């Protein structure tokens with residue numbers, strides 16, 4: 476991504492921003508067998524301090540808005556923090572925060588419920 480970003484001139488960046496902001500929102504695929512009520516409790520306990528209560532993200536903490544992404548993507552990225560594919564580069568302070576969270580051994584069922592909650596929030600946005 477960094478390599479691609481460097482090829483864009485400022486006016487091209489502005490054009491891309493306008494194009495993306497005009498894209499039609501695609502409804503989220505529901506997370507099968509997720510208990511979104513339970514997921515909400517888990518999310519508020521473990522994720523909301525950085526990603527905010529409605530998964531809208533927090534610029535001041537540099538934590539992205541999780542509700543803008545499909546569950547499969549969030550699951551895959553969470554796994555990358557867990558295995559060290561993300562967040563291990565020196566000086567990557569943001570990634571390092573998520574490495575700590577992903578190392579907390581959240582059971583798969585908890586993660587699925589959390590993603591179920593985020594998906595529900597995303598569709599109400």
Ligand code: HEC
Nearest residue numbers: 521522524525536537538539549552553569570572573576
């Ligand atoms: C201590 C703050 C903090 C907490 C708590 C936290 N996160 Fe994060 N999270 C971050 C930051 C900062 C990033 C951005 C990392 C980066 O830029 O590489 C991030 C990124 C992510 C991403 C990748 C999003 C993307 O755009 O690729 C996922 C998925 C994620 N967090 C899920 C979670 C979940 C699920 C929880 C709760 C179990 C959680 N986070 C709790 C700070 C936090």
